[in-house]
Amino acid sequence: MDFAGEHVISVDQFDVVKVERLFAVADGMLPYARRQRVTRVLEGAICGILFFEPSTRSRLSFGAAFHRLGGQIVETTGFAFSSMAKGESIYDTSRVVSGYVDAMVVRHPEAGAVGEFAAATRVPVINGGDGPGEHPTQALVDFYTLCRELGKRPGSLGGATVAVVGDLKYGRTAHSLTKLLALEHQIRFVCIAPPELQLPEPLVAALRERGHRVEQTEELADGLRNADVVYATRIQQERLPAGLTLDGVQDRFAIDAALYDRVCRPGTVLMHPLPRDSRNNPSELSNDLNRHPALAIFRQTDYGIPVRMALFALVLGVADQVDATARDASWYRPERFGVDDTKPMLP
Amino acid sequence: MDFAGEHVISVDQFDVVKVERLFAVADGMLPYARRQRVTRVLEGAICGILFFEPSTRSRLSFGAAFHRLGGQIVETTGFAFSSMAKGESIYDTSRVVSGYVDAMVVRHPEAGAVGEFAAATRVPVINGGDGPGEHPTQALVDFYTLCRELGKRPGSLGGATVAVVGDLKYGRTAHSLTKLLALEHQIRFVCIAPPELQLPEPLVAALRERGHRVEQTEELADGLRNADVVYATRIQQERLPAGLTLDGVQDRFAIDAALYDRVCRPGTVLMHPLPRDSRNNPSELSNDLNRHPALAIFRQTDYGIPVRMALFALVLGVADQVDATARDASWYRPERFGVDDTKPMLP
């Protein structure tokens, strides 16, 4: 349960005890993430952020989280290291960079590549997404949000109804969140998707074996009823196998304010791993929900900071020293901007 | 007059009182910008620098200014966010990033886009240039330089003669500086340009209505006589409407040392928003002026740091706390390098 010096490659590394420890540390990070306090616990430390495929938002989130702990970052955002273009192996690249930094975040288009980086390095590696593989910090942020929105601790979500909507077959985020929720007792999963994009059978079987209830439907309105949480995802034509066209399918699985008010029970929380595709209207979660208190998608991205701060602090063994090096922030924190979409809508 | 929590989108937000406050704070930033002192007033704060079109110099200037206040930066320099490429709206992108940072600088190729970012964010946004729209910090730096070179405070430039040269029709920087100078009393504007590239008529009318004198000429030598300040700009073929060719025009509006010494009165200050096009010889301000004390173009870029530091400090509400967290710099400041082009040539 001591994270210090560990790599974070997969959600499979987590059990309830470990998730609980992570989330407790993340709770403690909230005043820093919200800019009320400043810590310099990682002053002098450097994080190498190596993104071999673009993901601006994840990259900024990891960088900001490390900075909020007082550390520095060096990063590369190109599709490849210049040295890798000359035939350098992952072993060499990883070992070299690990001599410059104290931790690494690696994103790579190939499943398993981040694990290869971890095998060669001398510092902890955090998986920032390895293509069709995993994106464990996204899943942990999603799970953290879900717990905070429902006002529950991990391990005590038993009985909750979670509707997952969209591309459940190819969508990496839905799989990972499902795996983490499987650590709970007796969750009711309502899987809303066209038959071609339903949750893979082995995953359904695994959930049922652990005592969870899994219902599958392609009727959006029916599926949303009685959900405590709705986790919507994008249906991306480019991810589908050749030959499978889904004209109009996106529309059938789009949620807007009118549908929410008509079928969801009060307090149902709306989540999404983002990005939403705003070229479609309605989109997975339509823009007319932007001012709706149920829409938790920006609380979700906000929570990316404390959860990633917690992971860094844990793998670098400083989680207990954060407050000792802290002070109040001196600068103005404007609260008057925009919509106030930061308060969870507890039921 | 309190900037705290404000966005900085347009020069139209500024009146003389506000400019005076900004410049007073910028004056106080000079020892930090000149590396004589170090402050950590923004230690722990993060600025998101989102540049959706390239502008290396502006980007480095904003980044250095935030660092000089003790803060950190996260940035993206690509033409687009990876998530925006997937159809994400400005609203979502801006709101998400505003959950990671304390302030944002946005540059975007489309007029109005930065305002859209500001509308969705929960932190102050500074316009780093929105295409044909505005680039307010450039105008404020230009105005600050002009005041310092003339040894005057804003509001007390009455009676000065300012020659603006080059592309006055499409050149964004000339428009913005003109608007700020219009806040003064009785400026004499000498607009030197080919007729096709003269200052837009509505702008001329507005200046006259406020009591300023506007003269228009295409004779460079004539126009330069009696100027206190010359603000030269590039004539860029690519900005001109199709069909309008300006072969040789660049040469007619180029200033070199011989011309300066022949027609300008002693003390005339030479400014330029940069870059100068050094493929042309003579260029707008020729390289043979590089050692001339009249050439203020590098003092102008140097002043980009204190002015941007002042803006950050004001919108984040820490302008009065800068000195309290400061100490002398410990490292060597080489003064022996290169030409000393840093001293204003007061008349």
Next chain:
Amino acid sequence: MDFAGEHVISVDQFDVVKVERLFAVADGMLPYARRQRVTRVLEGAICGILFFEPSTRSRLSFGAAFHRLGGQIVETTGFAFSSMAKGESIYDTSRVVSGYVDAMVVRHPEAGAVGEFAAATRVPVINGGDGPGEHPTQALVDFYTLCRELGKRPGSLGGATVAVVGDLKYGRTAHSLTKLLALEHQIRFVCIAPPELQLPEPLVAALRERGHRVEQTEELADGLRNADVVYATRIQQERLPAGLTLDGVQDRFAIDAALYDRVCRPGTVLMHPLPRDSRNNPSELSNDLNRHPALAIFRQTDYGIPVRMALFALVLGVADQVDATARDASWYRPERFGVDDTKPMLP
């Protein structure tokens, strides 16, 4: 011998006394580079890292070194400044950036370009590689590694046998290291290469004139016998003149564990400027040497940090103040990861 305010453009600037001073400072940087201690001697200072051609590893190494001293970086990694694309001169670009920062690292594809940057700047410039020209920090890191692996101080390597292998004609790193070693007394150089790629005759003559012994061979096994240090380099087809094909040559100059154990005497140190081309098998230094204590290539890249830290501290005049602003690092330094390839194999 005082580096303060100097540019670092060429290995020709260094004599034994200067190298000794640099290496003594680098030795003092080891606890910081190894993350045992944290200094903030350059807190508030900014380094501009301008890379006009890609070199991810060098860029990260310079950035990490400046951060380890407590400083900040601003950087550009594109092929050109946006303003240079508009015709801006090196003079203007360099002078402008030097108004933002305290030191600059410049990498450029053209020989001599970095010197042009230095001529225009008001802050120290470090050459990060100028195409076919120089890459002085790489040579200094190589020399530092060689001294540490042999347990000797610069100036006391007399009598050592150094085998240089591969492309000795076009390989910039071999030339530079050779020049630095030429400062020693009576080195025995064994130059192992195909005749077309042997060390240039003027360099051989210069070495002999200074009293060094130079042997040339194309027999790898013969050449390796009795070497204290082997410095292997890549043979890159793309660097060769048109018409010169070297099919199979790479294989003839590849070193693997079996060859090492068969012909090298115990304690022979294996170095390489990296990257190794891992698409070839065997490569210049094969992967089966990765766990071999003789393989010093990662100690070599690790030493990039203390040597570059020392250069920054010296040119900014703070080398004597580093320890005064230091404290022990608070975070966990995992020693249990990967192979322990960090201990020199002293003979």
